[in-house]
Amino acid sequence: MSNPQHLQYTKEHEWLTAADADGVSTIGVTKHAADALGDIVYVQLPAVGDTVTAGETCGELESTKSVSDLYSPVTGEVTEVNQDVLDDNGLVNSAPFEGGWLFKVRVESTDELLSADEYDALTHSS
Amino acid sequence: MSSLRLTALDALHRALGATMTDFAGWDMPLRYGSEREEHLAVRTKAGLFDLSHMGEITVTGPQAGEMLDHALVGFVSALGVLRARYTMICAEDGGILDDLIVYRLREDAFLVVANASNAQLVLDELIARAKGFDAVVTDDRDTYALIAVQGPESTAILADTTDADLPGLKYYAVLPAQVAGREVLLARTGYTGEDGFEIFCRPADAEPIWQALTAAGEGRGLIPCGLSCRDTLRLEAGMPLYGHELSTDLTPFDAGLGRVVRFDKTTNEGAFVGRKALEQAAAAAETNPPKVLVGLVSEGKRVPRAEYTVVSADGAPIGRITSGAPSPTLGQPIAMAYVDAAHAAPGTTVAVDVRGKHEPVTVVALPFYKRAR
Numbered sequence: 001m002s003n004p005q006h007l008q009y010t011k012e013h014e015w016l017t018a019a020d021a022d023g024v025s026t027i028g029v030t031k032h033a034a035d036a037l038g039d040i041v042y043v044q045l046p047a048v049g050d051t052v053t054a055g056e057t058c059g060e061l062e063s064t065k066s067v068s069d070l071y072s073p074v075t076g077e078v079t080e081v082n083q084d085v086l087d088d089n090g091l092v093n094s095a096p097f098e099g100g101w102l103f104k105v106r107v108e109s110t111d112e113l114l115s116a117d118e119y120d121a122l123t124h125s126s
Numbered sequence: 127m128s129s130l131r132l133t134a135l136d137a138l139h140r141a142l143g144a145t146m147t148d149f150a151g152w153d154m155p156l157r158y159g160s161e162r163e164e165h166l167a168v169r170t171k172a173g174l175f176d177l178s179h180m181g182e183i184t185v186t187g188p189q190a191g192e193m194l195d196h197a198l199v200g201f202v203s204a205l206g207v208l209r210a211r212y213t214m215i216c217a218e219d220g221g222i223l224d225d226l227i228v229y230r231l232r233e234d235a236f237l238v239v240a241n242a243s244n245a246q247l248v249l250d251e252l253i254a255r256a257k258g259f260d261a262v263v264t265d266d267r268d269t270y271a272l273i274a275v276q277g278p279e280s281t282a283i284l285a286d287t288t289d290a291d292l293p294g295l296k297y298y299a300v301l302p303a304q305v306a307g308r309e310v311l312l313a314r315t316g317y318t319g320e321d322g323f324e325i326f327c328r329p330a331d332a333e334p335i336w337q338a339l340t341a342a343g344e345g346r347g348l349i350p351c352g353l354s355c356r357d358t359l360r361l362e363a364g365m366p367l368y369g370h371e372l373s374t375d376l377t378p379f380d381a382g383l384g385r386v387v388r389f390d391k392t393t394n395e396g397a398f399v400g401r402k403a404l405e406q407a408a409a410a411a412e413t414n415p416p417k418v419l420v421g422l423v424s425e426g427k428r429v430p431r432a433e434y435t436v437v438s439a440d441g442a443p444i445g446r447i448t449s450g451a452p453s454p455t456l457g458q459p460i461a462m463a464y465v466d467a468a469h470a471a472p473g474t475t476v477a478v479d480v481r482g483k484h485e486p487v488t489v490v491a492l493p494f495y496k497r498a499r
Binding site: 035036038039041042062064065067093 | 145156157160161162354358427428429431451452459481
C-alpha cells in the first residue's frame with residue numbers, strides 16, 4: 001500500500017524513522033490516519049525540550065469533525081517541531097509522510113512498533 | 127455494517143471513493159475528498175448531494191390539510207398548491223419532536239419530509255394524529271430517492287437536464303417535472319444557505335439523474351458533496367439541526383423559532399397538538415426569556431464543539447455549545463450555543479471551555495453567512 005517500507009508504525013497510526021546518527025527519529029501520522037480524520041484544522045505539538053513518553057498523549061489533531069490525541073511512539077526529548085505544519089495544517093493531509101511530519105525526538109526507548117507490512121494488515125482488517 | 131441501509135446511489139458513492147458514515151442507520155457519504163473543498167464548491171459553484179436518507183411521508187385525502195393543521199404547529203392548510211413550508215411537529219408538552227418541510231403537491235395531497243433520525247417517530251405520530259380525519263398517512267421512505275444540487279451554478283446545471291420552468295420555480299416551491307427524462311418532484315429548497323434544488327425521484331432513476339447532473343456540471347465546478355460539508359454549510363447559514371439545536375426538551379420558542387407556531391390557525395377551531403403548552407412557552411419567552419440561541423465566533427483555531435460549556439468572562443458557566451465547526455467561509459471556528467439571556471447580545475465576549483482551556487469567543491447575530499441575492 002501507500003505506507004513506506006523504511007518507516008516503523010504504531011497501532012495509534014503514527015510513523016517514525018529509524019534513528020539518525022544523533023539518535024533522533026522523525027515522527028508523524030500515517031496517510032490512513034490523516035484520511036480518516038479529514039481536513040485537519042488545528043495541530044498542537046509538544047515543545048522543543050519537552051520529554052515525551054512512549055504510549056502517552058503529547059498533542060492533539062483537530063479536524064472538521066473530530067479531535068484526536070496524538071500519542072508519542074517513543075520516549076525521549078523533543079529536539080524539533082515542524083513549524084511548517086503549525087503554519088499550514090493541511091500539510092498533514094497532503095503529505096503525511098513527508099512535509100507533514102510533526103516532531104523529532106532523541107530516542108531513549110520505544111513502544112512496540114509495527115513494520116509497514118504489519119501496519120498494512122492492521123489498517124486493512126479494521 | 128450489514129444492518130445499515132444503503133441508498134440507490136451506494137455503488138456510485140463507492141466508485142467515487144467516498145468516505146462513508148453511519149447516519150441514523152443509513153450508510154451515507156461523509157465526504158468524497160476534502161470537506162472544505164466540497165463546502166467552498168457549494169458556496170461558489172455547485173455541489174451534488176445524495177439525501178436519500180430523508181424520511182418522506184405522504185398525507186392525502188379531503189381533510190389532509192386540516193389533519194396536518196392539527197398534527198403540526200404550522201398553518202398547513204393555508205399553504206398554496208405547489209408551495210412548501212418549514213414547520214415542526216411538537217409533543218403535547220410543546221417539546222419539538224422534529225422539524226419538517228411540508229410540500230403541498232395538490233389540494234388534497236402533502237409531502238412531509240422528516241429527518242432520517244426521526245422519520246419513524248414522525249410517521250407513527252402522524253398516523254395516530256390522523257384518527258378522526260378523512261386523511262391517509264403513507265410511508266413513502268422507500269418510494270423516493272432524494273438528490274440535491276446546491277450552489278450558485280445549480281440553475282444552469284439543472285437547466286441542461288430539464289425543460290421545467292426554473293426561473294418560474296420560486297424559493298420554497300415544488301413542481302412535478304422531468305429531469306434527465308425521469309418523472310420527479312423538483313423543489314427549490316435546501317439546507318445550505320445557497321440557491322438550489324432538491325429532486326425527489328424513484329430510486330431506480332437516481333443513478334441516471336445523478337449522472338446527468340454530473341455531466342451537466344462539468345466545466346461549471348460541480349462536485350459530489352457529503353454530509354460533512356452539509357453540516358458546515360447549514361451551520362454557517364444559521365440553520366438548526368435536530369438533536370443539536372432542537373430537541374424534545376425545547377419548544378420552538380426556546381429555539382428562537384416561535385414564528386413557525388401559528389396560533390392564528392382557523393381550522394379545527396384553532397386546536398392543535400401542543401397548543402396549550404406552546405401558549406405558555408410563548409408567554410414565558412416574552413416575559414422571562416430562557417437561554418437564547420446565539421452564534422459564536424472564535425479568534426483562535428481550536429473548535430468549540432457540541433456539548434462544550436460556554437463560560438462568562440469571569441469563568442462562570444452560562445450555556446452550552448450545540449454545534450461547532452471550523453467555518454470554511456469565515457476562516458474561523460464558529461458555533462451555535464444556548465446561553466443565558468444576559469450574555470446573548472451580539473458583541474459580548476464570552477469563552478468556551480475547550481478541554482479545560484477557556485478560549486475567548488464573541489457573540490454574533492445569526493446567520494454567520496447570508497448569500498447575496
